Amino acid sequence: MAGNEVRNRGNVNASPSAAPATTAEPDEKVLKNRPKASALRQQRLPAWQPILTATTVIPAVFCVGIVFIPIGVALYLASSGVEEFRVDYSQKCTIGQPCTVPITIEKDMEGKVFFYYFLSNYYQNHRRYVKSRNDQQYMGNYDSTTDCEPFDKMSMPDGTEKKILPCGAIANSMFNDTFMLFTDNVAGIPANTNVTMTTDGVIWEVDEQRKFKNPSSDWKDGDCTPFQNYTKPPNWPVPICQMHGGMQNVDFIVWMRTAALPSFRKLHRILQPDGLGHFTNGLPKGSYRLQVQNNYPVSTFGGTKEFVISTTSWAGGKNGFLGVAYMAVGSLAILLGIIFIIIHIKFGHSVDELSNINRQS
Incomplete structure (x- = not known):
């Protein structure tokens, strides 16, 4: 009896219903967000890496010099022809x-x-x-004065405040000298003839x-x-409405296009x-008189003013700077090319020597 009970218990424990469930694990894990096997995404695109040798560098340096020097000469001659x-x-x-x-x-x-x-x-x-x-x-939104401080508004004698138009330090410091040119002794033109000037073409459309x-x-x-x-x-003698053209006044627009260098010239007429x-x-050669209404002070910042007539x-x-720069770079390239040739002749390797090195390696 006891042996049968033991056998029965063993059969119960070994029954299929009591056996733990098992799952088969895959041999490899599935990779998520894996890039596509394209040449671009797998970085297998064909590449070309230039090998700098004397036969490629020296001709390139001479080509730079040969191209730059004529360009520099042409630019310099064009600048020299300007009166x-x-x-x-x-x-x-x-x-x-x-x-x-x-x-x-x-x-x-x-x-x-x-x-x-100037x-x-x-x-x-x-x-x-x-x-x-x-x-x-x-552009027309006259109430917008952001970024114009301290030239954004001004207190009036009656205690109120008004916004400045046009606002900002650039507008406040506008150049306001005026010029008139008259003939004095010019062949074929009577004396005291006014040299006529126009604003057409001065500003950009x-x-x-x-x-x-x-x-x-x-x-x-x-x-007004x-x-x-x-x-x-504050520095303007008259409001914008009394200036010719108002907000489209030519002198105002020219001044508002700020210069990139500390000393500059701006087109006047x-x-x-x-x-x-x-x-x-x-403009024929001869003697002229320039009448200037001198309004703009420059002594406060140690500057100077000039009136320029140019073609x-x-x-x-x-x-002439650009032409000289081109000629200087071209000449330097020619000089470097000569130096490279000397170095290559004295210390360089021939093609046969390089082929022998490749076979030995």
Whole structure:
């Protein structure tokens, strides 16, 4: 009996219903987010690595010199062909007073003639100065004066505050000297003839049509009604509504395009024929009188002012730096090419020697 009970218990424990369930584990785990087996994703794209040898480097260096030197010569000759006259009137005129500066042009300025003003040591590229403006205001949202501090608003005599239009340090420091040029002793032109200048072509079309806007398309000069809730910048003699063109005043737009260098020139006017047959081919040589209304002080920052008359070429104005730079780089490349040839002849390996090295390795 006892043995049967033991056997029965053993059979019970060994029954299939009591056996634990087992699961078969796969040999490999399934990898999630695995990149596709493409050449691009698996970084198996064919590659080319240049091997710099004397036969490839030396001709490339000579090619750079051969290309750069003629370009530099052409740029330098184009710049040399530009006629330019400059007169510094900083010390010749008193601030706030008109003055006359004699000018003698020794060569005919043929073609298109441009009139510039030049400022030195001004640093119009200063970070805080460049940021002190609000383009939204200039585009027509006159109440927007963000980033214009401290030239965003001004207290009025009656105790109220008005927003400045146009706001910002750039607008407040606008250049306001005026120029008039008259003939004195020029062949074929009577004395005291006014040299006619125009603003056509001075500013970019995008500035006039999109970046600077008046209250309406039919706004007229001198209509200050739309601007009555605003005041002029502290340094301005008159409000914007009394300036020719209002917010689209040419001198204002030119000044608002800040310069990248501490000393710069800005385009003021362009020569225009006077309708009497004068100045049709440019500005002839002779004696002239420049009448300046000297309003802009430069002694406070140690700068100077100049009036510039210049022609242009296909390469721009008179600036020989780019041509000299091209010629210098080209000459340096030719010199380096010669040095590389000498080094290669004296210390380099021939093709046969390199092939022997490859076989030995």
